[in-house]
Each structure stands twice: as structure tokens, then as C-alpha cells.
Amino acid sequence: MSSAPDFGAVKTSAELLSIARAMEERSAERYRELADSFEVACNPDTAEAFHDLAAGEDRHAADFPATVGPRPETVPWGEEDPEIADPDAVHYLMHPWHAADLALRHEQETLALFTTLAEKSPFAEVRAEAAKLVERETRHVAEMLAKRDALPTPPRDWYVDEDGPNWEAGD
Amino acid sequence: MTSSSIPNTYAAKDFKSDVKPVWCPGCGDYAVLSSITKAFADLNLAPHETSVVSGIGCSSRIPAYTNTYGIHSIHGRALAVGQGLKLARPDLTVLVAGGDGDGFSIGGNHFLHACRRNVDITYIVMDNRVYGMTKGQPSPTTESDWDASAMAPPGGTGMTPFHPLAIALAAGANFIARGFSGDPNGTAEIIAEAIRHPGFSFVCIMSPCITFREEQREWKNTMRQVAIEPTTDSAQAARRLMTDDGYNCGVLYRGDRGSYGKEKKASFKVSDLDGEFTL
Ligand SMILES: Cc1ncc(C[n+]2csc(CCOP(=O)(O)OP(=O)(O)O)c2C)c(N)n1
Ligand code: SF4
Ligand SMILES: [Mg+2]
Numbered sequence: 001m002s003s004a005p006d007f008g009a010v011k012t013s014a015e016l017l018s019i020a021r022a023m024e025e026r027s028a029e030r031y032r033e034l035a036d037s038f039e040v041a042c043n044p045d046t047a048e049a050f051h052d053l054a055a056g057e058d059r060h061a062a063d064f065p066a067t068v069g070p071r072p073e074t075v076p077w078g079e080e081d082p083e084i085a086d087p088d089a090v091h092y093l094m095h096p097w098h099a100a101d102l103a104l105r106h107e108q109e110t111l112a113l114f115t116t117l118a119e120k121s122p123f124a125e126v127r128a129e130a131a132k133l134v135e136r137e138t139r140h141v142a143e144m145l146a147k148r149d150a151l152p153t154p155p156r157d158w159y160v161d162e163d164g165p166n167w168e169a170g171d
Numbered sequence: 172m173t174s175s176s177i178p179n180t181y182a183a184k185d186f187k188s189d190v191k192p193v194w195c196p197g198c199g200d201y202a203v204l205s206s207i208t209k210a211f212a213d214l215n216l217a218p219h220e221t222s223v224v225s226g227i228g229c230s231s232r233i234p235a236y237t238n239t240y241g242i243h244s245i246h247g248r249a250l251a252v253g254q255g256l257k258l259a260r261p262d263l264t265v266l267v268a269g270g271d272g273d274g275f276s277i278g279g280n281h282f283l284h285a286c287r288r289n290v291d292i293t294y295i296v297m298d299n300r301v302y303g304m305t306k307g308q309p310s311p312t313t314e315s316d317w318d319a320s321a322m323a324p325p326g327g328t329g330m331t332p333f334h335p336l337a338i339a340l341a342a343g344a345n346f347i348a349r350g351f352s353g354d355p356n357g358t359a360e361i362i363a364e365a366i367r368h369p370g371f372s373f374v375c376i377m378s379p380c381i382t383f384r385e386e387q388r389e390w391k392n393t394m395r396q397v398a399i400e401p402t403t404d405s406a407q408a409a410r411r412l413m414t415d416d417g418y419n420c421g422v423l424y425r426g427d428r429g430s431y432g433k434e435k436k437a438s439f440k441v442s443d444l445d446g447e448f449t450l
Contacts, residue, residue, distance in 0.1 A: 029184070037196040087201040088353065088381060088388060094196075165382050166307060166320060 007120045013129035016117075020133055021064035023083040023110070028057035030084050031103075041092045049096035053103050060140065082109035093159050100148035107144050111137035181217060183208040188238045199352030199378030199387075200230050203297050206355045206376075207266065208237065210362035214264075221264045224253040226273035229304045230297035230378065233268050247277030250285040250294060257292050258432055264366060268295040272302040275311040275333050282335075286342035289370040291430040295362065296335065296373075297352075299380035299387065307383035320383055335375050336423060337412040340405060345370030345426040347408070348401075349419060351394040352378040357420065364422060370430035377420075390418075397421035 010016050035050035085102050114137055118130035186208035194200050211221055221239040225231035227246035234241030240263065244252040253267035274282055274296045285294065300317075302308040307320035311333035318327045339347050346368040350358035358376060365372035377394060379387035401422040402408050408424040415423075 033201065034196065036191040037194065037201070040191055040193050041196050043196075086353070086391075087205075088197045088199060088379060088391070090197040091381075092196045 007117055008122050010117070010121065010126055011123055013125045016126055016129045016133070017064055020114075021061050023081045024057050024061035024064070026081060027083045027085070027106070028054045028061060030087070031057060033087070034085065034090060034099075037090075038092075043092060043094075045096050046094055046099055049099040053099060056103075060136075063136070082106060082113050091159055093161060095152070095154040095158060097148060097151040097154050098158075100144060100151055104141065104144040104148050107137060107141045111141055180215070181212055183212040186211045186218060186221070186238050188236050190235045192236050193232065194229060195382045197381040197388075198229065198303075199299065199376075199380070200233070200297055202352040202355045203230070203268075203295070203350075203358065203376050203378050204233060204236055206350070206352075206358040206362055207233070207268070207295070209355070209359035210366065211239070211264075213359065213363050214366060216264055220262070222256060222260075222266070224256060224265065224267045225249050226269040226278060227304070228270035228273045228302070229380075230268065230270040230299075231273055247273055247279075247281065249273065250278060250281040253292050253294075254285060254288065254290045257290050261291075261432070265292040266295065266362075266366065267292055268297070270303065270310075271296055271298045271300060271312045271335075272308075272310040275335060279311070279333075283338070283342045286339050286344040286371055286373065289343060289345055289428055289431045291369055291371070291432075293362065293365045293372045293374065295365075296375050297378040298335070298375050299378055299384060300332075301380050301383050303380040303383055319386075334412070334415075336373070336415065337409070339373045340408055340412055340424055343371075343428070344373045344424075345428050345430070346372035346422070347412075347424040348372075348374045348422040350374055350376040351390065351420050352376060353391040353394060354420065357396070361420075361422060368425060370426065370428055377417075393418050394420055397423065401425050403427060 010019065031050045031054035035047045035054060038047035038050060083106050085106055089102055111134065114130050114133040118127050118134050121127045121130060183205065192201065192204070218239045222241060223234045223237045223239050224242045224244060225234050226244055226249035231243065231249065234243045242252055242256070249267045249269050253265050256263065257265040298312055300310060300312045300314070302310055307322040309317060309323050309328050312335065313328065314332060315329055316327035317323060318325055336347050336349060346365050348361045348365060350361045352358065361374055365374045377390055379390055381388055395418055397419040401424060402411065403425050405424070405426065411423060
């Protein structure tokens, strides 16, 4: 349900930097919320994976200069930040590999967004700043890919729960 | 509705409590919680000016997760408690929240009369078409042939699903909207508008129960923004709602009835009441 991006909405490089920082911060918040939900759901490995992802996003946010003024709560090019994981994109039995895979997809979407902004923004200073963000996000994608591939691949039936919540007599 | 005089004093996170939700990972209610707290912040409310009242159910746990006044009341009675609170404390913004079972089964009668009474509160139903908390029984909004749960009768209930928005309109609700948990920013805007609108505002938020109705994950591909302007004409709204397929999100009706109790005094003296009995 997202609307068409309006790349002219960001007019200065300072604005773009504060949005990029806010995206990393919000992404860290979301990963922390997901970590909490996996702690409650007794899946400590995936909880730890999300805590780890949150710490990574904290580091990414800290790479940016501190923002002046209020944090932009929404991005001007659509309804949702591409950096942020959907709260419903998870399953209670998912493995740390899935968490890293989810994070990889979001890093890739963010990279795609900044790539388009670097090409399409009507403002030269925004195009230049976006090009720098493309370099950073390319690094983040490579790091996340390496992180995911270093984790054990889940078994094919990872989602099967023989004592699941919807268990039926005779199953 | 009240608002603080200092702009943007509180951010959405200031309206979240430190209690970790016990919802299943992936439950739509997480996003609804975010939309509610974002709406409070966007309206520039303060936690002490705001209150969240609920019944019983997974969705009804929401007052524990908000840092406002809150009452986690009795199954089906959230609206009775919320209306009472608003009448006693008209200065508070009162948001009543819960599930489709809480609001339309056991609380169905309160729902009808709250629409008629038109007290200035906002009612959010997180509709997942199931009783999530009690492990998957069909609710009034469940499709008549749904029997995928161990708790549903074979072949489904065979009963016509309740149409909460059409019923709200017929019963007199002053503001009617549908949101989707998969669009938290859009839903936050709808909630903010509902709170701003005088009288009884009803927002039905489609919020998947990914545990007992896993197929609802598909809603992200079926929900859509309504392409039409909200109407103030109840006859037109009725036509719209009766032809609605359940996937249109946005504000569908904005009424102009004055809210209940508006003209009444916020407080009264017992001596005034005594005067009414003087012969
Ligand atoms: C008086 C009473 N009757 C029945 C129950 C059992 N009960 C608890 S929650 C619930 C239904 C919840 O469904 P819903 O409101 O849709 O919330 P969800 O869990 O789906 O969010 C029922 C029947 C109860 N707690 N109290
Ligand atoms: S049972 Fe369903 S409604 Fe309840 S927390 Fe889990 S997903 Fe959400
Ligand atoms: Mg329900």
C-alpha cells in the first residue's frame, strides 16, 4: 500500500543525512522489538540474532553526524522505510539465518532506493550525497551477506511444530 | 480531545511502556501498537492526558504496552468502561481497543449502543476474524466456511459474517474507517483523524493472527487504499459499505452529529442536584 516515491521531496544533503540516520535508528528499534518478541516466544537464538542486528544498526546510525532538529518520522518517498523490517515478516520458529536474510533484503532495498535517488533527484547536492550513501549501503549489503552465509542454513522443515498451537487430535 | 500547548513534547516511543508484548512474533497487533502511539504523538498529546481502555483478548493487552492511563477491563465491557471514563473525565482522550470477539460477540450489544450514544471516544477493533487468545475459535467476523482450526466446527459455523462497519453506520457511529496493520503510517493517520473527529469514532483495523489464521499474511497483497473521498452522506456511505469487499482501507464515513454529553456540565455540585428535588 505504498505510494509512488517523490524524489524531489528531499532538497538538501543535510535533510538526506538526517533521514538516512533516522532510518538506521528506526531499523534498530524494530530489530529490538523483534528481539523482545523472540525472547518472549522462547526462541533465544533468534532473539540474540535480532539484538545483534539492532546493535549493527546502532553503529550505522552513529556513523552519521548527529541530527539537528526533530527526527524525521517518515520518509518522503513512500509510506514505509525500506530499511525497516515488517513486524509480520517473521515466524516464531525462524532461525538466526532467517533474521540475517531478512536484514539482507532490507539493506538491498535501501541500496536500491539510494541508487535511484542518486540518479533521479532534481538537486545536485542530494544526488552527490546519495551517491555517498550508495557506497555505504553497498558495504552494508556485502557485510550482511557475509554474516548470513556464515550462519548454519536452517533445515527444510524448520517451520514444522509437532506440538504447535493449532494442534488437532489425530494430527 | 485535548492537546498539550508545547508542540511535539512527546515522541511515539514515549507512549510505549517498558512491558514486552507477549504477542506471537509477527502478530499484526505490534504494528497497531506502533500506529496508536504514533497517532498520540502526532496529535501532540501527553501520556497523562490520554487513556487506553480494553476488554480481554490478545489485542486487549494493549493498555499494558502503552504508557498512558489504562484499564484492562472485562471481556466485552471495554466500551462501557471507556464511555464511563470519558463522561467522568471529559478532558481525557479516551481510546478503547480490543478484538473482534471482544467487541462483536460478548461486547456486541455495547458496540451497538455506543454507536448510538455517540460519546466522544475512539474505538479500535483489531480484527483478525478469530479468537486468538483462546486458541482459534471463530468470531462474528469469521468467514462462514472457515474450519481450518481445531477449534472450528467442521465446514465452518455456517453463519453470515458480521459487517462491523455497516452495522456501526446503521447504529449511528459518527466516524467510520478501516485500517490495516501492514500500513502502520496510514493507520496512524486514520487513528489521529478518528480521535480528532467529535463523537464516537470507529476504526476497524485488519490485524492478522499469523498463528491461527496464517493465510492472513496474504492481506498485505489484498488490502488497498480507498480511491474515493470519505462521505458525510449516510445513505451514500451505506451503499458503499454494503458493496464493500472488506479490503478497502481509509476513512469511509464522517458524520456531523454532536457528541453525547457535550452540552452537559463536566462536573456538578450535589447541592445543584438537591435543588432539583426541592418542592
Ligand atoms: C466473560 C468471559 N468469557 C469468555 C472469556 C474467554 N475469552 C478470553 S479472550 C476471548 C476472545 C478473544 O477474541 P478477540 O477479542 O477477537 O481477541 P484476539 O485474541 O483475537 O485479539 C474469549 C472468548 C473471558 N475471558 N471472559
Ligand atoms: S494468537 Fe494470534 S492474535 Fe494472539 S498474539 Fe498470536 S498472532 Fe496475535
Ligand atoms: Mg480476534
